[in-house]
Amino acid sequence: MSDVRTLAVAFAVTLATILGGAALTGYVTADGAAPAPEIQNEHYVDGDAVANDTPGEATVEMAAATRSQTVLVDPGVEPQGALPSSPLALLGFGGPGVADRDVRPLANALIENGHDVGVYVPDPEQQRAVPPGAEQGPTQLGERLAEADAFVTFRTDYDERELDEIESFVESGGHVIVATEPDAAFDQPGAAALDATLGVTTDPGYVYNMAENDLNYQRVYAEPPESDAALTEGVDRVVLPSATPVGTTAAGTDVLRPIAGSELSTTRAPTEAPLLVRNDEVVMVGDSDFLSPENAQRADNDALIGNLADFLVTNDRTPPGAGSGQPPSGPTAPDEPSEEPPEEPPENRTAG
Amino acid sequence: MSTKQPSTALTSRQQLAAVVLAAAVVGAVLAPSVYAATNDPEDTVAVVEIEGPVNAALADDVESELADIRANDSVGAVVLKLDTPGGAPVASERMYKAVQRTSEQMTVIASVQSISASGGYYAMAPADEIYVLPTSTVGSIGLNAPAPQTSSPVLGPSGPDKAGGNEVQGWAEQQTLADTFVDAMMAERGDEFEIPREEVAKADVYLGTEAVENGYADEIGSLNEAVHAAATEEGLGEYEVDTRETGPDTGFPILLRTDTQVVAVHANDPGYGEVEPMGLTYVHLEAVPHVDTVERFSESDLDADRGGSGTDATGNGTARLAGGVGA
Numbered sequence: 001m002s003d004v005r006t007l008a009v010a011f012a013v014t015l016a017t018i019l020g021g022a023a024l025t026g027y028v029t030a031d032g033a034a035p036a037p038e039i040q041n042e043h044y045v046d047g048d049a050v051a052n053d054t055p056g057e058a059t060v061e062m063a064a065a066t067r068s069q070t071v072l073v074d075p076g077v078e079p080q081g082a083l084p085s086s087p088l089a090l091l092g093f094g095g096p097g098v099a100d101r102d103v104r105p106l107a108n109a110l111i112e113n114g115h116d117v118g119v120y121v122p123d124p125e126q127q128r129a130v131p132p133g134a135e136q137g138p139t140q141l142g143e144r145l146a147e148a149d150a151f152v153t154f155r156t157d158y159d160e161r162e163l164d165e166i167e168s169f170v171e172s173g174g175h176v177i178v179a180t181e182p183d184a185a186f187d188q189p190g191a192a193a194l195d196a197t198l199g200v201t202t203d204p205g206y207v208y209n210m211a212e213n214d215l216n217y218q219r220v221y222a223e224p225p226e227s228d229a230a231l232t233e234g235v236d237r238v239v240l241p242s243a244t245p246v247g248t249t250a251a252g253t254d255v256l257r258p259i260a261g262s263e264l265s266t267t268r269a270p271t272e273a274p275l276l277v278r279n280d281e282v283v284m285v286g287d288s289d290f291l292s293p294e295n296a297q298r299a300d301n302d303a304l305i306g307n308l309a310d311f312l313v314t315n316d317r318t319p320p321g322a323g324s325g326q327p328p329s330g331p332t333a334p335d336e337p338s339e340e341p342p343e344e345p346p347e348n349r350t351a352g
Numbered sequence: 353m354s355t356k357q358p359s360t361a362l363t364s365r366q367q368l369a370a371v372v373l374a375a376a377v378v379g380a381v382l383a384p385s386v387y388a389a390t391n392d393p394e395d396t397v398a399v400v401e402i403e404g405p406v407n408a409a410l411a412d413d414v415e416s417e418l419a420d421i422r423a424n425d426s427v428g429a430v431v432l433k434l435d436t437p438g439g440a441p442v443a444s445e446r447m448y449k450a451v452q453r454t455s456e457q458m459t460v461i462a463s464v465q466s467i468s469a470s471g472g473y474y475a476m477a478p479a480d481e482i483y484v485l486p487t488s489t490v491g492s493i494g495l496n497a498p499a500p501q502t503s504s505p506v507l508g509p510s511g512p513d514k515a516g517g518n519e520v521q522g523w524a525e526q527q528t529l530a531d532t533f534v535d536a537m538m539a540e541r542g543d544e545f546e547i548p549r550e551e552v553a554k555a556d557v558y559l560g561t562e563a564v565e566n567g568y569a570d571e572i573g574s575l576n577e578a579v580h581a582a583a584t585e586e587g588l589g590e591y592e593v594d595t596r597e598t599g600p601d602t603g604f605p606i607l608l609r610t611d612t613q614v615v616a617v618h619a620n621d622p623g624y625g626e627v628e629p630m631g632l633t634y635v636h637l638e639a640v641p642h643v644d645t646v647e648r649f650s651e652s653d654l655d656a657d658r659g660g661s662g663t664d665a666t667g668n669g670t671a672r673l674a675g676g677v678g679a
Contacts, residue, residue: 003367010368011371011372011375014371014372014379015379018375018376018379018383023387039449041452041536041539043536044535044536048531049532051524051531053518055518055521101502210550210553210554214523215520215523216523294502297520
């Protein structure tokens with residue numbers, strides 16, 4: 001019996017030794033599933049990883065102390081029932097034209113300083129073609145311009161008569177601000193006729209800056225080359241969201257240029273082309289979003305808006321229409337007929 | 353005692369020898385499996401597919417496959433087989449983390465098929481090497497997002513940021529998302545990139561031939577060459593390839609873009625496809641078909657010999673995708 005026990009023990013011991021040895025060898029030589037390493041992703045916890053989202057504050061102030069002026073704003077709203085001209089409006093980008101709130105910082109500054117602000121929206125009922133032979137009076141826009149001292153427009157597609165009226169308005173000393181957008185270059189027929197009327201130019205493309213910008217590469221900073229221009233008083237830099245380069249026919253009249261490191265979308269090359277220019281009575285700016293309440297709070301946009309308001313009301317124009325029809329609350333006395341009435345030229349220039 | 357046993361019996365010494373021999377034979381038979389159980393040979397290269405739009409379902413699969421691979425000692429190296437235009441930011445980050453963790457443990461080589469852009473590039477960036485084919489597309493390191501808009505106030509929510517938000521805060525959030533991505537890529541491949549961060553942040557895409565020059569990729573090579581390189585790197589002599597499919601089987605969701613955003617279209621059979629707006633994405637937009645290029649067809653269109661009845665433009669995704677889609 002002890003033999004059997006001895007044999008059993010011998011079998012067990014041998015087997016255990018071999019298998020145990022194999023197991024031990026396996027464990028010893030195994031790489032093993034080491035505990036998961038600690039991975040430090042410093043780039044996620046870097047203090048610069050989170051962009052500053054403080055909206056900022058705006059204080060739009062005017063310095064000009066002039067008599068009450070009338071400023072007409074054309075937000076680019078189409079006559080009721082018509083489709084908006086901009087394809088972007090179709091997509092819900094900003095809706096048709098510029099909304100009320102988009103120009104509020106500028107409008108409020110004017111209102112607070114005793115000026116009148118009018119908004120021009122064409123009435124489709126009055127847009128019927130004039131019968132052949134009938135004498136053409138001023139357009140709806142011309143009627144409104146006749147009563148105005150200054151004009152702010154976001155529209156580009158004026159017809160020939162309206163362009164003539166705008167030209168006369170400028171020639172009579174009225175101040176004009178044209179705010180365009182990179183998108184406008186995709187419109188048909190486009191702004192070339194308006195630009196020619198006002199002596200300004202627009203380059204297709206947008207300016208961007210990868211190195212230094214206001215929370216997005218297209219929200220570029222622009223700075224005045226020299227700080228003594230009235231339009232840039234108190235302005236170190238402004239933010240122009242989606243800006244297109246602009247120019248004038250007169251030399252040395254640029255007011256704001258993009259900061260170093262800015263590039264143009266069409267060339268992908270550095271650009272210094274101005275984004276805001278002044279050609280005497282006309283200010284052309286390659287962006288229209290900078291006037292909105294949110295953007296007025298960025299950088300020195302509020303100072304620029306105040307300066308633009310001053311520019312609008314500091315004009316040499318005396319509206320001849322002030323004495324007839326429904327005059328806006330008296331910007332000027334009617335006894336100064338020295339200025340050329342703006343309604344005259346269209347009648348003679350319809351043939352182009 | 354035993355000496356009194358019949359002489360025909362084995363001596364006790366002989367018996368002992370026989371038993372030990374028997375035990376040794378049994379042990380020899382069992383030993384390999386015992387050894388294998390405790391020490392798997394690393395002789396497998398796992399190929400993990402990352403294909404289609406980057407979304408939570410794909411990230412789930414990739415995470416679990418890579419976790420399984422890390423715990424499986426028989427896998428010596430991993431090759432990621434990529435073919436994706438990117439997609440959701442968080443899903444991209446999850447795969448990035450999983451690949452990063454795996455890469456700490458073993459050789460990981462990314463093998464780009466036709467495209468690995470945006471979120472796809474994010475996911476593969478921690479790989480030890482990136483293989484591309486000459487006309488593969490890589491890059492698009494950036495965020496795709498619509499412009500934050502101010503909308504008229506909504507009545508009802510408990511706070512101003514619950515529904516809607518501030519335009520500037522929206523821009524800041526988008527910039528943070530973009531910077532997070534770009535910073536991660538600079539951390540992973542900043543030494544390889546031949547272009548500065550600002551150029552990387554332009555989110556351009558590059559063909560394979562250009563990518564190996566500017567550091568977006570390391571080698572021109574096919575999937576097989578990537579597998580072989582991974583095996584060689586880990587010193588695997590004879591190796592097996594274990595391909596692990598990920599993501600849903602049906603080919604859905606697919607990504608489409610409208611004029612304003614990217615949408616994921618999920619199959620929902622029968623009936624209408626389910627369209628999920630994606631908002632902020634790490635996606636290479638050009639690789640996502642525009643909804644206007646997708647023709648609608650239905651059973652009747654297929655039965656009758658009428659061809660695809662592409663409806664006109666500007667329909668919304670839901671309506672146009674009724675009955676199925678064909679690109």
